[in-house]
Amino acid sequence: MKERNNQFMKKIDRYIGCPLVFILGLFHKKRRFHLVDNQKTKIILLKTAAMGDTILMDTVIREIKASYPNSEITFICSKTNKRVVKLLQDVNVIFDFDMKNPLFSLLRLKKLGHFNLLFDFAPWARINAVISYFLDADYKVGFQRKGMYRHYIYDKAVEHLDTVHEVENYRNILRAVNMGIHLYNPHFTYSAEPIIKGTYVVFHLYPAGASGLLRMWDKGNWVELGKQIFDRKRYKIFLSGGRENTSDAQIVADRLLRSGVQVINGAGYYNLKEMQNVLGHAKFLVSVNTGIMHMGAAVGIPVFALHGATSIKRWGPLCDKAHNIWAHEKCQPCISLGFESNCKNPICMKHITVDMVMHEIFSVDV
Numbered sequence: 001m002k003e004r005n006n007q008f009m010k011k012i013d014r015y016i017g018c019p020l021v022f023i024l025g026l027f028h029k030k031r032r033f034h035l036v037d038n039q040k041t042k043i044i045l046l047k048t049a050a051m052g053d054t055i056l057m058d059t060v061i062r063e064i065k066a067s068y069p070n071s072e073i074t075f076i077c078s079k080t081n082k083r084v085v086k087l088l089q090d091v092n093v094i095f096d097f098d099m100k101n102p103l104f105s106l107l108r109l110k111k112l113g114h115f116n117l118l119f120d121f122a123p124w125a126r127i128n129a130v131i132s133y134f135l136d137a138d139y140k141v142g143f144q145r146k147g148m149y150r151h152y153i154y155d156k157a158v159e160h161l162d163t164v165h166e167v168e169n170y171r172n173i174l175r176a177v178n179m180g181i182h183l184y185n186p187h188f189t190y191s192a193e194p195i196i197k198g199t200y201v202v203f204h205l206y207p208a209g210a211s212g213l214l215r216m217w218d219k220g221n222w223v224e225l226g227k228q229i230f231d232r233k234r235y236k237i238f239l240s241g242g243r244e245n246t247s248d249a250q251i252v253a254d255r256l257l258r259s260g261v262q263v264i265n266g267a268g269y270y271n272l273k274e275m276q277n278v279l280g281h282a283k284f285l286v287s288v289n290t291g292i293m294h295m296g297a298a299v300g301i302p303v304f305a306l307h308g309a310t311s312i313k314r315w316g317p318l319c320d321k322a323h324n325i326w327a328h329e330k331c332q333p334c335i336s337l338g339f340e341s342n343c344k345n346p347i348c349m350k351h352i353t354v355d356m357v358m359h360e361i362f363s364v365d366v
Contacts (some may be wrong), residue, residue, distance in 0.1 A: 014237035018149040025152025041071040046120040047057040051291030054084040058186040124158040141176045185318040186298035188361025190280035200236035204287035214309035214346045241267030309335045327351035
């Protein structure tokens with residue numbers, strides 16, 4: 001049984017999680033925040049889902065280390081985002097919470113010991129609130145959001161906003177304990193020796209999560225875009241994706257090859273650490289709004305991001321070389337938490353044309 005986008009688990013989270021968190025909140029005596037001795041600070045972070053969200057957590061860790069340089073950071077994640085957590089610098093302990101066996105995982109939490117500060121960065125998942133309750137921490141901060149009914153067990157509840165970038169929501173969690181904010185953006189390093197030889201660009205076709213279909217761009221557009229880039233610049237096309245995308249990416253690769261385009265199907269062949277290198281040495285990245293888009297921004301290359309149902313303000317790539325492309329439909333954006341849209345006809349993605357993308361690409365020197 002998969003963890004991410006599991007409808008059964010989401011129903012359990014909502015219909016059991018909401019009353020459970022409320023009841024647990026009745027037994028939680030809220031505490032006041034007191035300044036922590038930064039020589040001994042133990043901090044625990046909760047982020048149990050989504051590659052892109054977890055990449056953005058790099059900013060949180062950098063902010064914490066600026067204020068508490070000698071802190072010890074424990075990160076609670078799930079199987080779905082553990083691979084990304086391993087890429088983050090300055091995480092001392094990773095705790096893998098098994099969403100398919102939550103009772104066993106809750107019992108294991110006691111082994112983590114005592115913490116000075118707990119920060120929960122989930123905007124809606126009630127399971128994170130339950131995890132927070134069972135952790136031993138002097139002061140607990142988490143999000144409050146209308147209709148989510150998950151904030152009752154925190155000492156300080158921070159409003160989760162649609163009007164700011166998700167990184168700014170994360171910073172507001174830190175501001176709740178008077179932490180100084182330096183406005184860091186995610187930053188990933190990569191080795192100087194490239195894995196992929198030659199000059200190439202990366203295409204990432206595959207959005208993840210419940211709203212994936214609302215962020216897909218037609219294969220024919222990707223093929224035409226690859227042809228035009230190769231014809232004008234002679235850049236090879238590298239197709240990225242997970243193992244589940246390998247066969248589908250090969251369809252696109254075969255169409256490009258028949259058109260004389262040099263192409264590499266990298267979907268499923270490179271782990272995330274290797275993808276940092278692949279992205280870092282690319283001329284640029286063209287991607288739908290998903291985790292690889294944020295990774296491209298974090299390594300500092302030009303990113304041409306195609307936005308459909310998601311808000312650029314909430315989820316756009318964070319780097320000086322980011323270029324956002326969208327169709328300016330009146331219905332955009334229609335999702336904030338990732339799953340609430342009922343759209344069956346994502347015209348927002350259909351109306352992004354190859355010419356629009358090519359115009360943006362060749363408006364800069366890449």
